[in-house]
């Protein structure tokens with residue numbers, strides 16, 4: 527079958543601070559975080575086909591692949607049609623890294639298929655399909671800079687972050703069912719009110735860049751207790767001259783933020799020397815969709 531082929535980039539995100547507020551009765555946790563899309567991308571293409579298939583440059587079908595296929599099936603069900611489409615996924619975002627790759631892929635698939643199938647699903651309905659796929663998926667339908675709350679599915683756009691650069695280090699670490707495992711490790715002392723993130727949202731809306739050293743993340747304690755070797759990552763950032771270091775999502779990616787690309791490249795070069803094969807280091811700009 528021949529037909530229209532559509533391609534779109536799926537950006538990664540970083541969390542500018544993340545507060546877990548507490549456990550909910552439905553098994554999830556309430557959170558407050560600021561999400562920012564960054565210029566590190568997966569690429570997704572879709573075209574009409576006889577059946578639903580996915581090809582990817584990853585070995586086997588991982589979480590991202592599964593979520594892409596589920597997104598196609600869920601949207602087709604919602605539109606009362608067959609999900610007959612060939613999907614191609616090229617990964618540029620490291621998997622299970624705290625950079626939201628799988629969620630971004632799912633959201634981008636929903637957008638591509640909405641276009642391919644000329645769906646006129648209202649925004650609310652598409653958001654609902656997205657939220658069912660995963661807590662972070664609705665954010666990626668919009669991207670940019672947003673205050674994110676609830677279990678992660680509620681988002682309020684903020685003024686775009688001022689132009690800046692991120693140096694991101696993604697250590698090689700295998701934690702089975704990482705997100706659920708880390709949420710499961712949280713203790714009462716890791717919870718906070720969300721006030722710090724609310725304050726940060728006000729600052730960003732007023733056009734100020736956050737100080738990276740002040741970006742706290744509730745997952746730091748459980749992550750370093752689960753994988754003590756990861757304490758070397760913030761040390762390496764400081765040794766490399768970073769102005770501070772923060773954790774993205776439930777980790778294991780860490781990042782710093784600087785104004786100039788040349789400073790980012792310099793820190794990244796030193797980090798690559800220090801971390802060697804234990805981590806992959808990326809330089810990315812803040813991404814405005």
Ligand code: C5P
Nearest residue numbers: 553554555556660661677678705706709
């Ligand atoms: O929503 P998502 O599928 O990404 O969540 C994976 C798991 O992480 C959930 O099953 C839940 O155990 C945990 N989670 C949570 N609170 C959230 C988001 C995720 O407890 N806000």
